Amino acid sequence: MKLLLTGGSGRLGTELRKLLPGIIAPARAELDITDERSVGQALEKYQPELVVHAAAYTDVKGAESHKQDCWRSNVGGTRHLVRALGEAKLIHISTDYVFWGDKGDYHEDEPPGPVRNYYALSKLVAEEIARSARHHLIIRSSFRPAAWPYPLAFEDVYTSQDYIDIIAPKIALAIRCHEHITFDTLHIATERKTVFELARKRNPEVKAGSKIDAGVALPDDISLNIERWQKLEPKLSKGPTRDQALC
Numbered sequence: 400m401k402l403l404l405t406g407g408s409g410r411l412g413t414e415l416r417k418l419l420p421g422i423i424a425p426a427r428a429e430l431d432i433t434d435e436r437s438v439g440q441a442l443e444k445y446q447p448e449l450v451v452h453a454a455a456y457t458d459v460k461g462a463e464s465h466k467q468d469c470w471r472s473n474v475g476g477t478r479h480l481v482r483a484l485g486e487a488k489l490i491h492i493s494t495d496y497v498f499w500g501d502k503g504d505y506h507e508d509e510p511p512g513p514v515r516n517y518y519a520l521s522k523l524v525a526e527e528i529a530r531s532a533r534h535h536l537i538i539r540s541s542f543r544p545a546a547w548p549y550p551l552a553f554e555d556v557y558t559s560q561d562y563i564d565i566i567a568p569k570i571a572l573a574i575r576c577h578e579h580i581t582f583d584t585l586h587i588a589t590e591r592k593t594v595f596e597l598a599r600k601r602n603p604e605v606k607a608g609s610k611i612d613a614g615v616a617l618p619d620d621i622s623l624n625i626e627r628w629q630k631l632e633p634k635l636s637k638g639p640t641r642d643q644a645l646c
């Protein structure tokens with residue numbers, strides 16, 4: 400199957416390109432999601448059967464002062480892609496931030512919002528645009544670089560995010576096996592923990608910090624319910640007889 404990836408130079412995109420050899424990943428110079436013509440031309444040229452949309456404006460703090468850039472990329476960009484899809488299926492990469500983040504354990508079918516920041520608003524609107532594609536799968540996730548890069552980590556924020564080298568193979572599996580996924584929304588994450596606990600797994604020296612110092616509104620508990628993925632993952636990777644992969 401011919402797959403096309405947007406955002407191939409990003410944190411997730413770089414891993415997906417390694418995990419899915421052969422995936423077509425045009426650079427921004429060739430496929431600029433804010434430019435409808437460029438999107439149309441790239442899809443016309445490559446004729447993908449599946450488009451994985453990982454390109455986005457992802458600077459959560461920067462989005463507060465650069466709303467127009469954020470909206471153009473995340474909302475306008477997703478609209479341009481959906482319009483150009485034709486018969487191609489869309490896998491749209493979304494975020495746990497579509498939820499308010501007070502109670503945690505958010506299920507795929509719960510109503511999203513309200514949102515805490517402008518980036519989250521743009522990603523929520525983008526999700527709804529992605530849902531207008533005839534064939535679509537929304538994957539909500541959250542990931543960190545493979546090494547914890549900061550001296551502090553918040554002990555007052557609960558999350559189900561994980562390191563990119565743990566999350567990306569799961570997303571790659573879902574992409575490879577998308578024909579076996581009947582849901583239109585899927586949470587791909589790991590167990591609920593504090594950000595501090597996550598940081599300690601890879602950096603035992605990290606100190607506990609508070610979200611009060613983040614400079615942007617952050618949730619208390621943004622963890623996603625992952626039961627759907629936990630049931631699906633072993634079936635996709637091992638198949639019904641455990642030695643036979645479905646895809």
Ligand SMILES: NC(=O)c1ccc[n+]([C@@H]2O[C@H](COP(=O)([O-])OP(=O)(O)OC[C@H]3O[C@@H](n4cnc5c(N)ncnc54)[C@H](OP(=O)(O)O)[C@@H]3O)[C@@H](O)[C@H]2O)c1
Binds near residue numbers: 457495
């Ligand atoms: N990081 C997280 O924890 C997280 C959590 C939940 C969801 N997500 C979502 O996951 C996806 C990937 O995130 P990431 O962290 O891998 O992003 P990232 O490292 O910030 O990379 C963003 C990617 O989008 C591309 N891009 C931005 N604007 C573009 C445009 N106008 N046209 C074409 N490409 C453009 C960038 O290309 P250039 O190299 O040219 O700039 C880059 O490849 C995003 O949809 C994000 O919202 C991320």
